[in-house]
Amino acid sequence: MAGRVLVVNFKAYRTAFDSTAEAIAREASRLASSLGVRIIIAPPAPVAPRLTRIHEDVYLQHLDPIGFGAHTGSLPAEAAGLLGVRGSLVNHSERKMVLRDVARVVEALKRQGLESIVCADTPAEASAAAYLRPTMIAVEPPELIGTGIPVSKARPEVITESLEAVRRVADVPLLAGAGISSPEDAVRAVELGANGVLVASVVMKSPDPPAALRGLAEALASV
Amino acid sequence: MAGRVLVVNFKAYRTAFDSTAEAIAREASRLASSLGVRIIIAPPAPVAPRLTRIHEDVYLQHLDPIGFGAHTGSLPAEAAGLLGVRGSLVNHSERKMVLRDVARVVEALKRQGLESIVCADTPAEASAAAYLRPTMIAVEPPELIGTGIPVSKARPEVITESLEAVRRVADVPLLAGAGISSPEDAVRAVELGANGVLVASVVMKSPDPPAALRGLAEALASV
């Protein structure tokens, strides 16, 4: 059985930029060691490098489907390897790309020996993602993101149909996201067949982000 | 007379991400002190924070016209103040925005006590930028960017007409860019009325980037 995975997308919340970011990274590092759950944190690009000195499992949130060159205000996929990160989210619902650009970024990450988690809105998109053989696929119905209505309760069929769609194509672990707001929601996602969960606001907007992270990690360690 | 200004846009060249970035920052810091020329460096977002520990005059290349919140893979303008930078390029030719978004970013930077350099392709765009009262305006004919054909020789009227367009509206210093490939090109831009120059490839693609920077800075110190 593959180990459980907890991904925390820091998004662009204020806590992603201030000292909360370090506090979350420290707790992620501690929990990953003590619980044996993989905890990936995905801070904003200017914050990511400093967190790689605290926690070994840092992802970027987005990479552009371009190479090095005369691009201003973009982040070439092939620069990821120079930033100390382990991989990147790709095609998040808030930064969707057309499929050929998703493929370019996944391939650039592979060439650098880095990982990719391709996000998908639907089983259909998860199917397309599976053809790219990313490290993981995260399915998130965009209408539930940030709502606190957990996909694992409100739309469990999105998880099970995505699992089926992915398995038809390739053996790629699936994460579930959108609305995960409690440890129970995370457990339910795993019971439905997901390898883990992708969360954001439940940690980043919590009054105590490290504690929120701990609750989720402990729940995942228990199933 | 306002002091001379040299802006180095690191773009997304490989040298923007590797140890060349630190070497340029160190030389910029040294030259700014010794020559009395202001030298602004604009590295990619994930590189900027570490360079602020070397040189005090670091800009971002781009900010998104949004606030803190649930945005993945974006950099809110209001996060700039938490990154240690002094300001940002806005509306670069390779990351153009519609005008209302340019206004949003300039305003967000002002609220944080930070600077802005709004880029313009033409005198018309420079005129619009002047209404926003940014710290500086940089005019760059996009067809000359990266060509090595200097705007100050090939299209001097772009500089003089932009100066006129800006002055009709507000007293905002003007930089000239595009194709600046030698100290003489920079001097010529100042002789035409610009307060300084915006460069990229002449430094970033040089076999000796710090030396290329030095040549430009010394030339600007001499006029």
Next chain:
Amino acid sequence: MAGRVLVVNFKAYRTAFDSTAEAIAREASRLASSLGVRIIIAPPAPVAPRLTRIHEDVYLQHLDPIGFGAHTGSLPAEAAGLLGVRGSLVNHSERKMVLRDVARVVEALKRQGLESIVCADTPAEASAAAYLRPTMIAVEPPELIGTGIPVSKARPEVITESLEAVRRVADVPLLAGAGISSPEDAVRAVELGANGVLVASVVMKSPDPPAALRGLAEALASV
């Protein structure tokens, strides 16, 4: 004194596609003749050609800044002359372009002997538009579009400052738009110095669109 101008942007309301479109075109044709007010109608692209057989003053709503060629789902600016229209709106608030693309479309229209009305959100953008010497400039604060809160009452300074910004650069007639919901609003815009108004919902969402058009046209004919 230049003649008064009334522009009706059909947008993508249902009435823009059904037989209401013809009814508005017929009334526009009748009113333009009888009142001496210029009435420009701007229907969706697939509707425009058939309305040119009813009314001589039909504009497109948008053109892409490209030439003929291998483009799917785009409308090249240089195709306008083959469609029987007299000109096009450019850079509407709901279809904003970066300034260099605005320039490309205005120039392509001029080369074909066609007209352009460049839309602007602010006096700053109106200033930039004036450098392009379009046929007219229409200023519309986007936050008032569709609200029924008329720019001529709520934000009269947008009209007067835009007039001033445009006149610094070139002699281009100015239209005012956003929230114009009654003949009085249109009259007030003209009293502030506008040559006419740009409207949409007040006609397209009216229970009697031709009557709504008539009210506005008669009001403009009276000032």
Next chain:
Amino acid sequence: MAGRVLVVNFKAYRTAFDSTAEAIAREASRLASSLGVRIIIAPPAPVAPRLTRIHEDVYLQHLDPIGFGAHTGSLPAEAAGLLGVRGSLVNHSERKMVLRDVARVVEALKRQGLESIVCADTPAEASAAAYLRPTMIAVEPPELIGTGIPVSKARPEVITESLEAVRRVADVPLLAGAGISSPEDAVRAVELGANGVLVASVVMKSPDPPAALRGLAEALASV
């Protein structure tokens, strides 16, 4: 066996806007009757309505994933039914959309009783498209579009792998496109399992577009 299908994307070639468009439509109508091959023509939006009076099988090239309302310069998917067309291309390589928008447009067309041909760059994208149950899927490797290097010879595995990817999900007919430049290329695509072909430049840039259409249609009728 499903009938053969020939789709001609007029793109934005000059011939798509002038009297050539009518000539192609007339020949398409004649050939469809006489040969029993389905011939779909996809002209630019402002040209489509007039061609529906000549040929019954007219598609749009693109629809926007929006409903009726305050949109300038866009074409709502739900307006298609008022334009006399039979369906629309969706997600063409030159007008790519993110997958959720592809889904919106396909669903809007279904609600109106209209057809959809979803374009895909790769087998992965074809797989995702199959989940949407469009009328047909057209696979076109973008690097071959417009080259005259036919997909059916240069990259036959794109066709066969797309067929397999689609069949895993649903029974949707597949068209092949990109570089089809002769009747033989079209025949070869059908022999590989495609139900027909999607072409553009071979007809639109031909010295005799109706003759080029005829050659392709006769070839498809023969296999």
